[in-house]
Amino acid sequence: MYYKQEDIDKLLDNLKIEEVVGEFIELKKVGSSYKGLCPFHADTNPSFSVNPEKKICKCFVCGSGGNAINFYSKIKNISYTEAIRELSKKYKINIKEYSNTNINENYEKFYQIMENSHNFFMEKIFSQDSRGALEYLSNRGLDTNLIKEHQLGYAPPKWSELYEFLNSKGYNDEDLLALGLIKKSEEGRIYDAFRNRVIFPIFSPSGRIIAFGGRTLEKDNSVPKYINSPDTPIFKKGKNVYGIERAINIKNKNYSILMEGYMDVLSANIFGFDTSIAPLGTALTEEQAQLIKRYSSNILLSFDMDKAGISATERASFILKSQGFNIRVLQFEGSKDPDEFLKKNGKEAFLKVVENSLEIFDFLYNLYSSEYDLNNIMAKQNFIERFKDFFSNIESDLEKEMYLKKLSEKIDISIDILRKSLIEKNKRHIVKKDYFDENQEKIEKKEFKQANNLEMAIVKMLLRKPEYYNFFKEEKLESDIANKIFKFFNKK
DSSP, X not given: OBOOHHHHHHHHHHOOHHHHHHTTSOOEEETTEEEEOOTTTTOSSOOEEEXXXXXXXXXXXXXXXXXXXXXXXXXXXXXXXXXXXXXXXXXXXXXXXXXXXXXXXXXXXXXXXXXXXXXXXXXXXXXXXXXXXXXXXXXXXXXXXXXXXXXXXXXOSSSSHHHHHHHHTTOOHHHHHHTTSEEEOTTOOEEESOOSEEEEEEEOTTSOEEEEEEEEOOOOTTSOSEEEOOOBTTBOGGGOOBTGGGHHHHXXXXXXXEESSHHHHHHHHHTTOTTEEBXXXXXXXXXXXXXHHTTOSEEEEEOOSSHHHHHHHHHHHHHHHHTTOEEEEOOOTTOSSHHHHHHHHHHHHHHHHHHTOEEHHHHHHHXXXXXXXXXXXXXXXXXXXXXXXXXXXXXXXXXHHHHHHHHHHHHTOOHHHHHIIIIIXXXXXXXXXXXXXXXXXXXXXXXXXXXXXXXXXXXXXXXXXXXXXXXXXXXXXXSHHHHXXXXXXXXX
């Protein structure tokens, strides 16, 4: 059996987490939360907190917690799926159960492996080897309690410590490879995929561990600063976002804040902005936008203030507009990113930035007008052309008309002429997904179907090592040369 995400969301929305937890431990109301002795370790001083508004629970000593399903699954020592079934029946919340036993059993095994790996990383963050990790996080404003609250971990520097741990629990190499936790060299040597890295857990909307992100602590610049789990049977990078396990906050507050990286999201959460999320090593995709929209169609874009961040904001706005979002853009004076701004200026200053945020059209107008001399006829024509992608991704005719009217008034050109240029003659252009490299730097797409940097790197690798074709054969490519190379390998 298995359950669709919308049914899991329905269950979590209707469950009162204080009732679920209160069945097993005695809770005392403290302000808007509840506290009690943690049932998962020998607790003498109440350290287990339950937050009914956010629908989460958390032990600030051992780190156990999550949503109501996570708690029930752990305390009853049953699978996540079994916990869903029992809770839905116990609290008479009708959700549909689907039958696909083999697939579900495999997935359950994968989730268990990821949970064990996460526990391993969380334990290692406070080990003797982790001094560098704790120092890094301390410099970024995270103390011991915050590390536990956000369930951060540490991958030790040894080549196969995680592998040996998982192997001792009886997990086979095939499953660990499939989940991207280990790698195998050409000589057949197995080693951990994450080594000497701060580990950021990536959750599904229902709160299950599905992947990891890792920030290196190595001084060697040749080592990628950030790496993520690859696509696996339970994780698709372009379909998930970091922080989505707090989707209930997005739903309750009716907006999300889209940021660039892990530390931006963590900083925002520390300061109380708990609707913050981030893409996972990719520019925003349509699938990610659709996931976010399940909880709210209002979004604040809070990317870095450098050239790449501004470009990422522009492209994300096209994706989001194609999915019907209301978009505003945050701009940070004197700071390179939201993380730095929050640490320098605090919560009230960030709220002021939100208050002064620009509606997406105004942001794009300011951006494009800074690039052209609008007193020059040809420059003005090119300026108008810049809006084509924006208009082609707007679904609502009414919204198009309102933006056309606004543009017409700003540049003193007839709305009918603008409509012909930007809508009637402009075929809809679906914005394809771009990629960030492991350092989160944007690789710009080239025009005219030329190969971008990523595609050229793949092509060069295949020409040197054809045996890697199977790793890339599912990729959707843009350029003519890359597609021809792939067709050649496909026929071999």
